[in-house]
């Protein structure tokens with residue numbers, strides 16, 4: 001049951017089929033090129049797309065826009081300290097800004113950075129700082145409770161291979177976005193802490209979805225069955241030396257982020273100076289005072305049991321509705337999205353003709369639903385499953401919208417033999433960025 005109700009609403013409308021067909025053609029069969037106004041249920045991302053509470057909007061009016069020493073900064077600092085346990089913070093305009101600040105400070109040419117799985121901007125910032133990102137996910141049985149965990153032995157093997165002195169940081173991303181939003185256990189975070197100590201490395205947690213992770217821990221890790229989500233949230237982060245945060249997720253805001261440092265004054269000071277260079281002075285760092293206020297309130301709301309339970313359960317609800325109409329999805333569902341196995345849903349379309357992207361196009365054509373392909377189109381030449389991700393913005397959609405998504409899938413399934421693959425017509429120079437702007441057309 002959702003422990004909130006709507007106070008402000010935004011009109012959405014479903015263009016008629018002919019308009020949707022035309023929009024899709026004009027967008028070059030790439031839904032990033034669609035106007036949001038032409039999308040009915042937008043499941044492109046959960047990043048910065050959620051709904052703020054009345055308390056957050058009210059707090060924005062208190063925004064202190066002073067360049068230096070803003071009171072809004074102090075309120076954010078207090079919230080991060082209370083909710084996450086970090087007193088030293090360097091604010092940034094969003095997660096990747098915080099990543100630039102932290103990894104630019106920690107990583108040098110020739111270094112290696114292990115992570116349970118690097119999110120794409122994390123990978124890019126490690127590379128940009130001269131480092132080599134190394135993914136160390138655990139191998140899990142289907143249905144296992146903590147499929148996002150770090151393989152700590154793989155980190156030890158890496159250290160044996162390259163030398164511990166070449167590993168400045170061990171990173172764990174909670175939840176593991178690139179692994180279908182699967183959670184990480186506290187037990188695994190403790191082991192990650194141990195390995196970081198062995199290597200004399202900084203232990204960093206990418207905490208974007210720390211509240212969702214805490215909820216999974218409470219539900220699945222016996223030791224925490226009686227703890228509150230707020231208690232678990234602090235406990236799981238207590239092992240980290242530093243956090244990197246995109247507030248656009250569990251900060252429950254539309255923009256903003258920060259680096260948090262526990263007690264390493266030298267690291268904090270160097271990150272602070274880099275923050276001033278790239279993000280802005282330490283007491284605003286790329287955010288307006290009103291944005292700092294909204295995040296200060298959002299962080300506290302994110303660990304309220306009723307909120308986070310309904311958030312994670314809504315994702316599960318979408319997964320169940322899809323399974324009822326026979327859609328193959330990854331289970332158990334993660335914290336922020338449902339992942340559909342497009343190759344299984346559209347078996348006649350070969351990988352080179354982008355079954356995921358074909359499905360994304362059909363979902364828009366059929367029901368004005370926007371998801372995102374994470375397969376051969378987004379990651380050309382990589383040996384990955386052909387997935388479509390349906391991300392739920394926080395506190396935004398109702399059950400009717402989820403039912404509409406399931407009905408849309410069912411309608412596409414009914415005519416799946418007629419769905420054709422796609423080919424790329426134009427793409428940008430950087431292959432890694434092609435899914436944002438490339439244009440396609442149906443294969444003849």
Ligand SMILES: Cc1ncc(COP(=O)(O)O)c(C=O)c1O
Nearest residue numbers: 094095096119121177208246248
């Ligand atoms: C795990 C993770 N880290 C970092 C980022 C980057 O955050 P932002 O989009 O705010 O730059 C994201 C965004 O999706 C993410 O999921």
